[in-house]
Amino acid sequence: MDGHAAAPGPGDVGYALARDTFVNKAESRVWGELLELGTRLHFGRNDMLIVAGTPSDHVLLIEHGLVKVLLPGEGRDLVVGFYGPGELMGEQGVLFSEARSATVVAHTPGTATRVPGRLFRRYVERNPAVLGALYGILRERLRKADQRQQSLVGxxxxxxxxxxxxxxxxxxxxxxxxxxxxxxxxxxxxxxxxxxxxxxxxxxxxxxxxxxxxxxxxxxxxxxxxxxxxxxxxxxxx
The missing domain is CATH 1.10.10.10 (Winged helix-like DNA-binding domain superfamily/Winged helix DNA-binding domain)
Known part of the structure; x- marks a missing residue:
């Protein structure tokens, strides 16, 4: 799609030291091919990009800016983490046909590419090697969630x-x-x-x-x- 960058690179805010982003795990070729399947959107601070409890009908590829992931809590949402360029968001709900389990809010202005869920699933079916990168992301996020829980306690x-x-x-x-x-x-x-x-x-x-x-x-x-x-x-x- 015209105007899309192949992948975030050095100089993009928040990317220079990133080691576990989707683009690093899946390679820039996959990133570029997924960008071609979607449409670019520009978001402002505090824009709701994904809402917990809603149908999982798309994934987001974060190109610029920071987003914040929140889990619904009693009385207030819990901040899970912040994610920047090169990250894939919303893939779990799309792959497993589940409702959104978390809310993603724009923390800073930025841009992302929105890929419809059916196109993302079709791409993964045609490129099974991508599952390794997706598994790596899920494992890393679960590891961080466990670490966060342990740190709060100990x-x-x-x-x-x-x-x-x-x-x-x-x-x-x-x-x-x-x-x-x-x-x-x-x-x-x-x-x-x-x-x-x-x-x-x-x-x-x-x-x-x-x-x-x-x-x-x-x-x-x-x-x-x-x-x-x-x-x-x-x-x-x-």
């Missing part, structure tokens, strides 16, 4: 803050002269992801800043050395 807030920042640095970070920069995420977003209060998270960030392990800006974090931050929390739990 880790203190400073450890959860540090580990979340390290996770973002790997999946959403870009390497700069100052270290690894994570853009587009606020302290509230961080607090929601780790199940802690904003005041508590703010105090932890101040401590990490005083140690030279993190620098904070408006909706941006800079990790001068992710290794030093990892060493710090590893030593703290010994």
């Amino acid at each position: 880790q203190d807030v400073p450890t959860r803050v540090a580990r979340q920042l390290l996770a973002w640095s790997e999946t959403l970070g870009t390497r700069t002269a100052d270290g690894v920069t994570i853009s587009g995420l606020s302290r509230k977003d961080l607090a929601q992801c780790i199940g802690a209060g904003e005041t508590t998270v703010d105090a932890v960030l101040k401590d990490l800043t005083s140690l030279g392990l993190v620098r904070t800006h408006w909706r941006k974090y800079v990790l001068p050395s992710p290794r030093r931050l990892l060493d710090h929390i590893t030593n703290q739990v010994k």
Whole structure:
């Protein structure tokens, strides 16, 4: 389809350090072929892209921007995670003909390609090797969900803050002269992801800043050395 990029690449916000995105697992050829099957849409911050409980009639290929995945909860939705360029969203419901289990909301303005479910299923049937990439994505997301549950139960807030920042640095970070920069995420977003209060998270960030392990800006974090931050929390739990 005219105007589509073959795949996100270095320089796209949030892509430079990503290791487990769909485009990495399935290769750029698959990404490009799926883009040809869909139509591009532009979204603004807080646009609802997928709604829990609705029919699974399409998948989304995120090209630019960040989206937020929410699970319905009692009283408030639970933030599962943030995803950026190169990610495939909504595939599970489409493949298993199930209603949406989560809501996907645009966290920043961006673009995505919407591929109808029937065309996506047909493509997978013709290209069974893609199932390996889809399985890898599902396994990785389940692993992260298990880790998140374990951290909420067994880790203190400073450890959860540090580990979340390290996770973002790997999946959403870009390497700069100052270290690894994570853009587009606020302290509230961080607090929601780790199940802690904003005041508590703010105090932890101040401590990490005083140690030279993190620098904070408006909706941006800079990790001068992710290794030093990892060493710090590893030593703290010994």
